[in-house]
Amino acid sequence: MLDKTPLGNLPPAPGVGYKPQHFSDVMQDPAPVRWLEIHAENYMGDGGRPLAQLRALSERFPISVHGVGLSIGGDGPLDQDHLARLAHLVDWLNPASFSEHLAWSTHDGAFLNDLLPLPYTDATLARVAAHIDEVQDRLGRRMLLENPSSYLAFAESTWSETEFLAELVRRTGCGLLLDVNNVFVSATNLGFAPRDYVDAFPLDSVGEIHVGGHDEDADDHGAPLLIDSHGRAVADPVWTLLEHTLARSGPRPVLVEWDNDVPAWPVLCDEAQRAARALAVLPR
Template structure:
């Protein structure tokens, strides 16, 4: 069972990167500014093989954050018992410093949709998400972090803001939050809202990890800007600025460079991590607010 008072290994308030096998040798030999790594849980649920062997070696050198992408926390159906069992096994032997999942859904029985789909922010949805998070935390015996989504539209039936919805989840379940700053910028651009106001209203005291990543730029049918959360490009200047504002408000937090598609050579990813480290060190107040 999840015990909110239990002590777990924690990520350092430094910069990490999403691990890709192409970078294994570079990380072992010369990680530069990288202090921790994130993996996607679903890539390591098999029995042995090179992926697990490499992960065990990396875990000797780096704190590991496990990021789930397939639980469908917001789905109508119960959490998949077999998937949850595989996740529990992974977390059990790896004992990661952090575990996170998305505020999204990806299942419609019996189908799995390879996407992270948005939710309406209603009391009904809130109760379902909280029930699933409680089940997950009890199964793992640890706190999870819940990530804010990237959005392309808003639901007319929503009864509260996204920030209020997330705050209610934290209050009811004891989970923490993963603040994806690029997602905030993407959603704000697509919905014509203010990303700084979003950050200022966010329950920053509960943030256990921050994500930074790239996005693609497009236009909708009316010619308005449309941003796609692609994780395939460098972080853009407005997102760096929003990150600096976030750190100035929240203090130092573990920060991940997320680059999952069109993965670059190691020096490019290491340079992004170095930039994040510069902003983190320059922007963090002496005492978090």
């Protein structure tokens, strides 16, 4: 197993998900944003404006590459063409961090435009660990794995989610990306206490923390149902959960995700400033 001790080179400061419409604003007045995240699949082409802008951004900011298409939890083998394109991007960009989701999105050669859940069983654990090892060996770096937002639980699961993630860290040496909004969404939908989840999480392995917006709905029985939409400001209870998480983990890079109905740059900066305030009160 590769020596993958570093969790990444992102500063313990606010970052945001980069959107091309914000390029000029980011370059001219980024405060308080200290780092940026991109989705890998948007930058796997051979050139053009997206890569030119990314090169310019990478000269000024640490970049986190977040994958959404590897299907780490899929039944079949990893898509080697996709992995090769990802490796090419990572080789030239040399990002400060790379992450993917604990989810699957492919079946029988078809790609499903969603991040689908997994049963937490020994067989799933072995398959996901093998896929993580393959990715880390191909990229030559440690990856972070993100906890999912859940809308159902599998009766066949024999591991809790936090135990499953901790065991993946032990087996593969990967790090973790703790999405606090995902915790809040899953806790509401599945009926557990979000602080208990955070308290059980292997926080020493966390290289990034994410927050984002969610939509509120109700299930067929009228119970609250939250959807991880990334299309609005972060809800107050999620900020409170972030503060609890940081009090336990210490300073970490904190990303504000806003991928749909993307606001003007000053609105996104206001969210990043709130993350900065949550970090500022921590002992150094």
